[in-house]
Amino acid sequence: MTSANQIKKTGNIRAKSKVKILTAARTEFVLQGYRGATVQSIADRAELPKANILYYFKNKENIYHAVLEHTLEMWDEGIGDIEANEGPKVAIEKFIAAKVRMSFKHPEASKIYAMEIIQGAQHLKDYARTYQRQWVREKAKLFQQWIDSGEMVNVDPVHLIFLIWSATQHYADFETQILTIMNRADFEEDDVEQVIAFLCDIILRGCGLI
Amino acid sequence: MTSANQIKKTGNIRAKSKVKILTAARTEFVLQGYRGATVQSIADRAELPKANILYYFKNKENIYHAVLEHTLEMWDEGIGDIEANEGPKVAIEKFIAAKVRMSFKHPEASKIYAMEIIQGAQHLKDYARTYQRQWVREKAKLFQQWIDSGEMVNVDPVHLIFLIWSATQHYADFETQILTIMNRADFEEDDVEQVIAFLCDIILRGCGLI
DNA sequence: TGGCCACCTGACTAGCTGGTTAATAATAAA
DNA sequence: TTTATTATTAACCAGCTAGTCAGGTGGCCA
Numbered sequence: 001m002t003s004a005n006q007i008k009k010t011g012n013i014r015a016k017s018k019v020k021i022l023t024a025a026r027t028e029f030v031l032q033g034y035r036g037a038t039v040q041s042i043a044d045r046a047e048l049p050k051a052n053i054l055y056y057f058k059n060k061e062n063i064y065h066a067v068l069e070h071t072l073e074m075w076d077e078g079i080g081d082i083e084a085n086e087g088p089k090v091a092i093e094k095f096i097a098a099k100v101r102m103s104f105k106h107p108e109a110s111k112i113y114a115m116e117i118i119q120g121a122q123h124l125k126d127y128a129r130t131y132q133r134q135w136v137r138e139k140a141k142l143f144q145q146w147i148d149s150g151e152m153v154n155v156d157p158v159h160l161i162f163l164i165w166s167a168t169q170h171y172a173d174f175e176t177q178i179l180t181i182m183n184r185a186d187f188e189e190d191d192v193e194q195v196i197a198f199l200c201d202i203i204l205r206g207c208g209l210i
Numbered sequence: 211m212t213s214a215n216q217i218k219k220t221g222n223i224r225a226k227s228k229v230k231i232l233t234a235a236r237t238e239f240v241l242q243g244y245r246g247a248t249v250q251s252i253a254d255r256a257e258l259p260k261a262n263i264l265y266y267f268k269n270k271e272n273i274y275h276a277v278l279e280h281t282l283e284m285w286d287e288g289i290g291d292i293e294a295n296e297g298p299k300v301a302i303e304k305f306i307a308a309k310v311r312m313s314f315k316h317p318e319a320s321k322i323y324a325m326e327i328i329q330g331a332q333h334l335k336d337y338a339r340t341y342q343r344q345w346v347r348e349k350a351k352l353f354q355q356w357i358d359s360g361e362m363v364n365v366d367p368v369h370l371i372f373l374i375w376s377a378t379q380h381y382a383d384f385e386t387q388i389l390t391i392m393n394r395a396d397f398e399e400d401d402v403e404q405v406i407a408f409l410c411d412i413i414l415r416g417c418g419l420i
Numbered sequence: 421t422g423g424c425c426a427c428c429t430g431a432c433t434a435g436c437t438g439g440t441t442a443a444t445a446a447t448a449a450a
Numbered sequence: 451t452t453t454a455t456t457a458t459t460a461a462c463c464a465g466c467t468a469g470t471c472a473g474g475t476g477g478c479c480a
Contacts, residue, residue, distance in 0.1 A: 014457090032329070033246060035243055036246070038436085040437085049458075050438090052457080054439065055458070055459090111328045114328055115325060115328055118324055119240070121386045121387060125390070132390075133391045133393065159404075160408075162377075162381075166376040174376070180331070181342060198369045198373075199369075202370070203416060224426090259430080261471095
Protein backbone atom coordinates (compact mmCIF):
# COMPACT_ATOMS: atom_id res chain seq x y z
CA MET A 1 0.00 0.00 0.00
CA THR A 2 1.50 3.29 -1.07
CA SER A 3 1.70 6.41 1.01
CA ALA A 4 -0.79 8.08 -1.28
CA ASN A 5 -3.29 5.30 -0.71
CA GLN A 6 -2.91 5.51 3.04
CA ILE A 7 -3.53 9.20 3.06
CA LYS A 8 -6.51 8.61 0.86
CA LYS A 9 -7.80 5.92 3.21
CA THR A 10 -7.34 8.11 6.28
CA GLY A 11 -9.04 10.91 4.45
CA ASN A 12 -11.83 8.55 3.52
CA ILE A 13 -12.83 7.87 7.11
CA ARG A 14 -12.96 11.59 7.76
CA ALA A 15 -14.77 12.30 4.52
CA LYS A 16 -17.27 9.47 4.97
CA SER A 17 -18.07 10.43 8.56
CA LYS A 18 -18.41 14.06 7.62
CA VAL A 19 -20.79 13.32 4.76
CA LYS A 20 -22.84 11.05 7.02
CA ILE A 21 -23.04 13.77 9.66
CA LEU A 22 -23.80 16.56 7.19
CA THR A 23 -26.58 14.56 5.58
CA ALA A 24 -28.20 13.89 8.94
CA ALA A 25 -27.64 17.49 10.01
CA ARG A 26 -29.22 18.93 6.87
CA THR A 27 -32.37 16.93 7.45
CA GLU A 28 -32.53 17.91 11.11
CA PHE A 29 -31.95 21.60 10.38
CA VAL A 30 -34.74 21.58 7.78
CA LEU A 31 -37.19 19.74 10.03
CA GLN A 32 -36.42 21.54 13.29
CA GLY A 33 -34.63 24.76 12.44
CA TYR A 34 -31.22 25.75 13.77
CA ARG A 35 -32.11 25.82 17.46
CA GLY A 36 -34.56 22.95 17.22
CA ALA A 37 -31.98 20.62 15.73
CA THR A 38 -29.88 19.35 18.65
CA VAL A 39 -26.47 17.77 18.39
CA GLN A 40 -28.07 14.70 19.96
CA SER A 41 -30.81 14.54 17.32
CA ILE A 42 -28.21 14.85 14.56
CA ALA A 43 -26.17 12.10 16.23
CA ASP A 44 -29.24 9.84 16.47
CA ARG A 45 -30.07 10.37 12.81
CA ALA A 46 -26.46 9.72 11.78
CA GLU A 47 -26.36 6.69 14.11
CA LEU A 48 -23.22 7.91 15.86
CA PRO A 49 -22.53 8.92 19.45
CA LYS A 50 -22.89 12.62 20.10
CA ALA A 51 -19.24 13.01 21.09
CA ASN A 52 -18.23 11.64 17.71
CA ILE A 53 -20.13 14.40 15.97
CA LEU A 54 -18.26 16.97 18.04
CA TYR A 55 -14.98 15.26 17.24
CA TYR A 56 -15.43 16.03 13.55
CA PHE A 57 -17.10 19.42 13.95
CA LYS A 58 -15.91 21.61 16.83
CA ASN A 59 -19.42 22.83 17.61
CA LYS A 60 -22.99 23.05 16.38
CA GLU A 61 -22.49 26.28 14.49
CA ASN A 62 -19.66 24.70 12.53
CA ILE A 63 -21.98 21.89 11.49
CA TYR A 64 -24.53 24.43 10.30
CA HIS A 65 -21.93 26.40 8.37
CA ALA A 66 -20.68 23.26 6.69
CA VAL A 67 -24.24 22.27 5.76
CA LEU A 68 -24.92 25.71 4.33
CA GLU A 69 -21.70 25.78 2.31
CA HIS A 70 -22.20 22.24 1.02
CA THR A 71 -25.76 23.13 0.04
CA LEU A 72 -24.94 26.36 -1.78
CA GLU A 73 -22.13 24.71 -3.71
CA MET A 74 -24.37 21.88 -4.86
CA TRP A 75 -27.15 24.30 -5.79
CA ASP A 76 -24.93 26.65 -7.78
CA GLU A 77 -23.38 23.74 -9.66
CA GLY A 78 -26.72 22.26 -10.64
CA ILE A 79 -28.37 25.44 -11.83
CA GLY A 80 -25.96 26.31 -14.57
CA ASP A 81 -26.29 29.79 -15.92
CA ILE A 82 -28.10 32.12 -18.29
CA GLU A 83 -26.09 32.02 -21.48
CA ALA A 84 -25.79 35.17 -23.59
CA ASN A 85 -25.19 33.59 -26.98
CA GLU A 86 -28.36 31.49 -27.14
CA GLY A 87 -30.91 34.27 -27.28
CA PRO A 88 -33.50 34.98 -24.59
CA LYS A 89 -35.91 32.15 -25.34
CA VAL A 90 -33.50 29.25 -25.07
CA ALA A 91 -31.58 30.90 -22.22
CA ILE A 92 -34.68 31.39 -20.06
CA GLU A 93 -36.03 27.94 -20.95
CA LYS A 94 -32.79 26.26 -19.93
CA PHE A 95 -32.57 28.25 -16.72
CA ILE A 96 -36.14 27.50 -15.68
CA ALA A 97 -35.74 23.81 -16.47
CA ALA A 98 -32.52 23.54 -14.47
CA LYS A 99 -34.00 25.31 -11.45
CA VAL A 100 -37.20 23.26 -11.47
CA ARG A 101 -35.23 20.01 -11.76
CA MET A 102 -33.04 21.05 -8.84
CA SER A 103 -36.09 21.97 -6.78
CA PHE A 104 -37.66 18.55 -7.26
CA LYS A 105 -34.37 16.68 -6.83
CA HIS A 106 -33.00 18.52 -3.80
CA PRO A 107 -35.87 20.24 -2.03
CA GLU A 108 -33.96 20.15 1.26
CA ALA A 109 -31.23 22.35 -0.19
CA SER A 110 -33.71 24.99 -1.22
CA LYS A 111 -35.55 24.73 2.09
CA ILE A 112 -32.50 25.28 4.22
CA TYR A 113 -31.55 28.25 2.11
CA ALA A 114 -35.07 29.68 2.33
CA MET A 115 -35.18 29.36 6.11
CA GLU A 116 -31.84 31.07 6.40
CA ILE A 117 -33.06 34.03 4.30
CA ILE A 118 -36.44 34.27 6.03
CA GLN A 119 -34.75 34.47 9.41
CA GLY A 120 -32.58 37.37 8.25
CA ALA A 121 -29.69 35.66 6.44
CA GLN A 122 -27.41 36.05 9.46
CA HIS A 123 -24.98 33.52 8.02
CA LEU A 124 -25.35 34.56 4.37
CA LYS A 125 -25.18 38.35 4.33
CA ASP A 126 -21.82 38.33 2.55
CA TYR A 127 -22.92 35.74 0.01
CA ALA A 128 -25.87 37.87 -1.10
CA ARG A 129 -23.95 41.13 -0.93
CA THR A 130 -21.06 40.01 -3.12
CA TYR A 131 -21.63 36.93 -5.21
CA GLN A 132 -25.40 37.08 -5.69
CA ARG A 133 -25.71 40.82 -6.26
CA GLN A 134 -23.00 40.60 -8.91
CA TRP A 135 -24.72 37.69 -10.61
CA VAL A 136 -28.07 39.51 -10.76
CA ARG A 137 -26.46 42.64 -12.18
CA GLU A 138 -24.76 40.69 -14.94
CA LYS A 139 -27.88 38.81 -15.92
CA ALA A 140 -30.04 41.95 -15.71
CA LYS A 141 -27.67 43.67 -18.10
CA LEU A 142 -28.02 40.75 -20.48
CA PHE A 143 -31.82 40.89 -20.35
CA GLN A 144 -31.65 44.66 -20.93
CA GLN A 145 -29.64 44.11 -24.09
CA TRP A 146 -32.27 41.68 -25.36
CA ILE A 147 -34.95 44.25 -24.53
CA ASP A 148 -33.06 47.08 -26.22
CA SER A 149 -32.57 45.00 -29.36
CA GLY A 150 -36.30 44.22 -29.44
CA GLU A 151 -35.84 40.50 -28.82
CA MET A 152 -38.14 40.60 -25.79
CA VAL A 153 -40.69 43.02 -24.36
CA ASN A 154 -39.75 45.68 -21.83
CA VAL A 155 -40.01 44.06 -18.41
CA ASP A 156 -37.86 44.88 -15.40
CA PRO A 157 -34.96 42.40 -15.65
CA VAL A 158 -34.25 42.27 -11.91
CA HIS A 159 -37.86 41.51 -11.04
CA LEU A 160 -37.92 38.94 -13.83
CA ILE A 161 -35.08 37.14 -12.11
CA PHE A 162 -36.96 37.29 -8.80
CA LEU A 163 -40.03 35.88 -10.52
CA ILE A 164 -38.13 32.92 -11.95
CA TRP A 165 -36.42 32.26 -8.63
CA SER A 166 -39.63 32.33 -6.65
CA ALA A 167 -41.75 30.34 -9.09
CA THR A 168 -39.22 27.53 -9.41
CA GLN A 169 -38.10 27.26 -5.77
CA HIS A 170 -41.72 27.29 -4.66
CA TYR A 171 -41.97 23.62 -5.66
CA ALA A 172 -39.15 22.76 -3.26
CA ASP A 173 -39.94 25.02 -0.32
CA PHE A 174 -43.71 24.52 -0.34
CA GLU A 175 -43.78 20.91 -1.52
CA THR A 176 -45.80 19.90 1.55
CA GLN A 177 -48.51 22.42 0.75
CA ILE A 178 -48.52 21.62 -2.97
CA LEU A 179 -48.75 17.88 -2.39
CA THR A 180 -51.59 18.34 0.08
CA ILE A 181 -53.53 20.63 -2.25
CA MET A 182 -52.97 18.31 -5.22
CA ASN A 183 -53.96 15.40 -2.92
CA ARG A 184 -50.81 13.44 -3.69
CA ALA A 185 -48.36 11.48 -1.57
CA ASP A 186 -45.32 12.19 -3.77
CA PHE A 187 -44.28 13.90 -6.96
CA GLU A 188 -43.67 11.82 -10.06
CA GLU A 189 -41.40 12.18 -13.09
CA ASP A 190 -44.24 13.67 -15.14
CA ASP A 191 -44.87 16.43 -12.61
CA VAL A 192 -41.40 17.86 -13.12
CA GLU A 193 -41.78 18.13 -16.88
CA GLN A 194 -45.29 19.48 -16.55
CA VAL A 195 -44.13 22.25 -14.22
CA ILE A 196 -41.25 23.11 -16.57
CA ALA A 197 -43.65 23.26 -19.52
CA PHE A 198 -46.13 25.41 -17.60
CA LEU A 199 -43.56 27.90 -16.31
CA CYS A 200 -41.74 28.18 -19.64
CA ASP A 201 -45.03 28.68 -21.42
CA ILE A 202 -46.37 31.43 -19.20
CA ILE A 203 -43.10 33.25 -18.54
CA LEU A 204 -41.89 33.16 -22.13
CA ARG A 205 -45.26 34.46 -23.30
CA GLY A 206 -45.07 37.04 -20.55
CA CYS A 207 -41.74 38.17 -22.00
CA GLY A 208 -43.17 38.27 -25.51
CA LEU A 209 -41.07 35.30 -26.59
CA ILE A 210 -43.87 33.05 -27.82
CA MET B 211 -70.22 51.39 36.60
CA THR B 212 -72.45 48.72 35.09
CA SER B 213 -71.74 45.04 35.07
CA ALA B 214 -71.32 45.15 31.30
CA ASN B 215 -68.62 47.75 31.67
CA GLN B 216 -66.78 45.67 34.19
CA ILE B 217 -66.75 42.67 31.94
CA LYS B 218 -65.57 44.83 29.11
CA LYS B 219 -62.84 46.39 31.26
CA THR B 220 -61.69 43.02 32.55
CA GLY B 221 -61.73 41.67 29.05
CA ASN B 222 -59.71 44.63 27.89
CA ILE B 223 -56.82 43.83 30.19
CA ARG B 224 -56.83 40.27 28.91
CA ALA B 225 -57.15 41.34 25.29
CA LYS B 226 -54.46 44.00 25.55
CA SER B 227 -52.00 41.69 27.26
CA LYS B 228 -52.69 38.93 24.77
CA VAL B 229 -52.12 41.22 21.79
CA LYS B 230 -48.89 42.50 23.33
CA ILE B 231 -47.68 38.96 23.90
CA LEU B 232 -48.73 37.71 20.48
CA THR B 233 -46.99 40.60 18.74
CA ALA B 234 -43.76 39.93 20.61
CA ALA B 235 -44.13 36.19 20.04
CA ARG B 236 -44.66 36.55 16.30
CA THR B 237 -41.44 38.52 15.96
CA GLU B 238 -39.49 36.04 18.06
CA PHE B 239 -40.85 33.03 16.18
CA VAL B 240 -39.90 34.60 12.86
CA LEU B 241 -36.42 35.59 13.99
CA GLN B 242 -35.54 32.44 15.93
CA GLY B 243 -37.93 29.70 14.82
CA TYR B 244 -40.19 27.74 17.14
CA ARG B 245 -37.50 26.18 19.31
CA GLY B 246 -35.21 29.18 19.14
CA ALA B 247 -37.85 31.53 20.47
CA THR B 248 -37.90 31.02 24.24
CA VAL B 249 -40.70 32.04 26.56
CA GLN B 250 -38.12 34.27 28.24
CA SER B 251 -37.21 36.02 24.97
CA ILE B 252 -40.89 36.59 24.21
CA ALA B 253 -41.34 37.98 27.72
CA ASP B 254 -38.35 40.30 27.29
CA ARG B 255 -39.67 41.60 23.98
CA ALA B 256 -43.16 42.12 25.43
CA GLU B 257 -41.61 43.72 28.52
CA LEU B 258 -43.49 41.42 30.86
CA PRO B 259 -42.31 38.82 33.39
CA LYS B 260 -42.11 35.30 32.01
CA ALA B 261 -44.69 33.98 34.49
CA ASN B 262 -47.14 36.56 33.20
CA ILE B 263 -46.84 35.16 29.70
CA LEU B 264 -47.63 31.71 31.03
CA TYR B 265 -50.56 33.10 32.97
CA TYR B 266 -52.28 34.12 29.72
CA PHE B 267 -51.12 31.16 27.61
CA LYS B 268 -50.86 27.79 29.30
CA ASN B 269 -47.69 26.85 27.44
CA LYS B 270 -45.38 27.73 24.56
CA GLU B 271 -47.22 25.65 22.00
CA ASN B 272 -50.43 27.52 22.82
CA ILE B 273 -48.67 30.81 22.11
CA TYR B 274 -47.50 29.48 18.77
CA HIS B 275 -50.94 28.22 17.85
CA ALA B 276 -52.46 31.58 18.73
CA VAL B 277 -49.85 33.38 16.62
CA LEU B 278 -50.50 31.08 13.69
CA GLU B 279 -54.27 31.47 13.91
CA HIS B 280 -54.07 35.23 14.31
CA THR B 281 -51.73 35.40 11.32
CA LEU B 282 -53.81 33.26 9.00
CA GLU B 283 -56.97 35.19 9.84
CA MET B 284 -55.32 38.51 9.10
CA TRP B 285 -53.81 37.19 5.87
CA ASP B 286 -57.04 35.70 4.57
CA GLU B 287 -58.94 38.89 5.35
CA GLY B 288 -56.46 41.11 3.54
CA ILE B 289 -56.16 39.07 0.39
CA GLY B 290 -59.77 39.19 -0.65
CA ASP B 291 -60.67 36.80 -3.39
CA ILE B 292 -60.75 36.06 -7.08
CA GLU B 293 -64.14 37.29 -8.25
CA ALA B 294 -65.95 35.44 -10.99
CA ASN B 295 -68.01 38.28 -12.39
CA GLU B 296 -65.17 40.65 -13.28
CA GLY B 297 -63.52 38.61 -15.99
CA PRO B 298 -60.02 37.12 -15.77
CA LYS B 299 -58.03 40.31 -16.34
CA VAL B 300 -59.49 42.41 -13.54
CA ALA B 301 -59.79 39.41 -11.22
CA ILE B 302 -56.12 38.45 -11.55
CA GLU B 303 -55.00 42.07 -11.34
CA LYS B 304 -56.91 42.64 -8.12
CA PHE B 305 -55.67 39.41 -6.62
CA ILE B 306 -52.02 40.09 -7.43
CA ALA B 307 -52.27 43.65 -6.13
CA ALA B 308 -53.83 42.55 -2.84
CA LYS B 309 -51.25 39.83 -2.28
CA VAL B 310 -48.30 42.10 -3.07
CA ARG B 311 -49.64 44.82 -0.76
CA MET B 312 -50.06 42.29 2.05
CA SER B 313 -46.55 40.97 1.47
CA PHE B 314 -45.03 44.42 1.83
CA LYS B 315 -47.28 45.42 4.73
CA HIS B 316 -47.07 42.23 6.80
CA PRO B 317 -43.96 40.33 5.78
CA GLU B 318 -43.80 38.65 9.19
CA ALA B 319 -47.17 37.00 8.61
CA SER B 320 -46.00 35.50 5.35
CA LYS B 321 -42.68 34.48 6.87
CA ILE B 322 -44.15 32.60 9.78
CA TYR B 323 -46.50 30.80 7.42
CA ALA B 324 -43.64 29.95 5.06
CA MET B 325 -41.49 28.56 7.87
CA GLU B 326 -44.35 26.43 9.06
CA ILE B 327 -44.87 24.94 5.59
CA ILE B 328 -41.17 24.43 4.91
CA GLN B 329 -40.80 22.49 8.14
CA GLY B 330 -43.60 20.16 7.16
CA ALA B 331 -46.75 22.05 8.17
CA GLN B 332 -47.11 20.00 11.36
CA HIS B 333 -49.55 22.54 12.77
CA LEU B 334 -51.32 23.33 9.48
CA LYS B 335 -52.02 19.98 7.84
CA ASP B 336 -55.76 20.31 8.37
CA TYR B 337 -55.86 23.89 7.12
CA ALA B 338 -54.28 22.93 3.81
CA ARG B 339 -56.23 19.72 3.50
CA THR B 340 -59.64 21.28 3.94
CA TYR B 341 -59.86 25.03 3.54
CA GLN B 342 -57.01 25.66 1.13
CA ARG B 343 -57.57 22.65 -1.14
CA GLN B 344 -61.19 23.66 -1.48
CA TRP B 345 -60.26 27.25 -2.32
CA VAL B 346 -57.79 26.16 -5.01
CA ARG B 347 -60.34 23.82 -6.58
CA GLU B 348 -62.96 26.52 -6.76
CA LYS B 349 -60.63 29.07 -8.31
CA ALA B 350 -59.14 26.52 -10.70
CA LYS B 351 -62.64 25.74 -11.91
CA LEU B 352 -63.21 29.45 -12.50
CA PHE B 353 -59.99 29.78 -14.51
CA GLN B 354 -60.96 26.70 -16.50
CA GLN B 355 -64.25 28.32 -17.45
CA TRP B 356 -62.40 31.40 -18.69
CA ILE B 357 -60.06 29.13 -20.68
CA ASP B 358 -62.94 27.13 -22.14
CA SER B 359 -64.74 30.29 -23.20
CA GLY B 360 -61.57 31.54 -24.90
CA GLU B 361 -61.11 34.49 -22.53
CA MET B 362 -57.60 33.37 -21.63
CA VAL B 363 -55.06 30.95 -23.08
CA ASN B 364 -54.84 27.35 -21.96
CA VAL B 365 -52.57 27.28 -18.93
CA ASP B 366 -52.87 24.89 -15.98
CA PRO B 367 -55.07 26.78 -13.48
CA VAL B 368 -53.65 25.12 -10.37
CA HIS B 369 -50.08 25.91 -11.34
CA LEU B 370 -51.15 29.44 -12.20
CA ILE B 371 -52.36 29.87 -8.64
CA PHE B 372 -49.04 28.50 -7.34
CA LEU B 373 -47.20 30.95 -9.58
CA ILE B 374 -49.12 33.94 -8.26
CA TRP B 375 -48.70 32.79 -4.68
CA SER B 376 -44.97 32.28 -5.00
CA ALA B 377 -44.22 35.42 -6.97
CA THR B 378 -46.11 37.69 -4.58
CA GLN B 379 -45.06 36.13 -1.28
CA HIS B 380 -41.46 36.13 -2.41
CA TYR B 381 -41.27 39.84 -1.61
CA ALA B 382 -42.23 39.13 1.99
CA ASP B 383 -40.32 35.92 2.67
CA PHE B 384 -37.13 36.90 0.86
CA GLU B 385 -37.18 40.62 1.61
CA THR B 386 -33.72 40.41 3.18
CA GLN B 387 -32.25 38.94 0.02
CA ILE B 388 -34.10 41.31 -2.29
CA LEU B 389 -33.07 44.39 -0.32
CA THR B 390 -29.46 43.26 -0.27
CA ILE B 391 -29.40 42.56 -4.00
CA MET B 392 -31.11 45.87 -4.78
CA ASN B 393 -28.67 47.54 -2.37
CA ARG B 394 -31.41 49.16 -0.34
CA ALA B 395 -32.07 49.59 3.37
CA ASP B 396 -35.87 49.52 3.09
CA PHE B 397 -38.68 49.31 0.60
CA GLU B 398 -40.55 52.47 -0.36
CA GLU B 399 -44.10 53.19 -1.50
CA ASP B 400 -43.04 53.18 -5.14
CA ASP B 401 -41.56 49.70 -4.91
CA VAL B 402 -44.93 48.19 -4.06
CA GLU B 403 -46.67 49.72 -7.07
CA GLN B 404 -43.75 48.85 -9.32
CA VAL B 405 -43.85 45.21 -8.28
CA ILE B 406 -47.61 45.11 -8.82
CA ALA B 407 -47.21 46.62 -12.26
CA PHE B 408 -44.43 44.21 -13.18
CA LEU B 409 -46.23 41.08 -12.01
CA CYS B 410 -49.56 42.08 -13.56
CA ASP B 411 -47.84 42.90 -16.82
CA ILE B 412 -45.93 39.66 -17.19
CA ILE B 413 -48.54 37.29 -15.77
CA LEU B 414 -51.47 38.83 -17.67
CA ARG B 415 -49.46 38.68 -20.89
CA GLY B 416 -48.50 35.13 -19.95
CA CYS B 417 -52.22 34.32 -19.75
CA GLY B 418 -52.91 36.00 -23.07
CA LEU B 419 -54.83 38.80 -21.39
CA ILE B 420 -52.83 41.75 -22.77
C1' DT C 421 -66.02 45.32 56.50
C1' DG C 422 -64.96 41.23 54.40
C1' DG C 423 -65.18 38.00 50.71
C1' DC C 424 -64.47 37.18 45.84
C1' DC C 425 -61.93 37.07 41.74
C1' DA C 426 -58.87 38.48 38.10
C1' DC C 427 -54.29 39.61 37.80
C1' DC C 428 -49.36 39.42 38.86
C1' DT C 429 -44.72 37.49 39.79
C1' DG C 430 -40.34 35.77 42.42
C1' DA C 431 -38.53 31.54 43.40
C1' DC C 432 -38.13 26.98 42.27
C1' DT C 433 -37.42 22.42 39.67
C1' DA C 434 -36.61 18.49 36.54
C1' DG C 435 -34.83 17.71 32.32
C1' DC C 436 -32.30 18.89 28.38
C1' DT C 437 -28.55 21.76 26.03
C1' DG C 438 -23.90 22.26 23.90
C1' DG C 439 -19.58 21.21 24.90
C1' DT C 440 -15.24 19.02 27.56
C1' DT C 441 -12.39 15.49 29.14
C1' DA C 442 -9.88 11.58 29.76
C1' DA C 443 -9.36 6.97 28.78
C1' DT C 444 -9.41 3.56 25.14
C1' DA C 445 -9.27 1.41 20.53
C1' DA C 446 -7.88 1.20 15.75
C1' DT C 447 -4.81 2.19 12.28
C1' DA C 448 -0.55 3.56 10.02
C1' DA C 449 4.62 4.43 10.17
C1' DA C 450 9.06 3.31 11.85
C1' DT D 451 7.29 -4.88 17.19
C1' DT D 452 7.11 -0.25 18.71
C1' DT D 453 5.51 4.25 18.16
C1' DA D 454 2.57 8.06 16.63
C1' DT D 455 -1.52 9.49 14.94
C1' DT D 456 -6.24 9.29 14.37
C1' DA D 457 -10.78 7.76 15.75
C1' DT D 458 -14.11 6.60 19.36
C1' DT D 459 -17.01 7.22 23.27
C1' DA D 460 -18.78 7.03 28.32
C1' DA D 461 -19.13 10.14 31.87
C1' DC D 462 -19.52 14.54 33.25
C1' DC D 463 -20.86 19.64 33.83
C1' DA D 464 -22.59 24.43 33.92
C1' DG D 465 -26.18 26.88 32.02
C1' DC D 466 -30.58 27.25 30.09
C1' DT D 467 -35.41 25.39 29.17
C1' DA D 468 -40.47 25.16 29.87
C1' DG D 469 -43.44 25.01 33.25
C1' DT D 470 -45.23 25.13 38.45
C1' DC D 471 -46.56 27.16 42.60
C1' DA D 472 -47.47 29.76 46.46
C1' DG D 473 -48.04 34.03 47.94
C1' DG D 474 -49.19 38.19 46.83
C1' DT D 475 -52.05 42.90 44.86
C1' DG D 476 -56.06 45.67 43.86
C1' DG D 477 -60.78 46.40 42.46
C1' DC D 478 -65.75 45.53 43.27
C1' DC D 479 -69.96 44.08 45.46
C1' DA D 480 -72.90 42.56 49.38
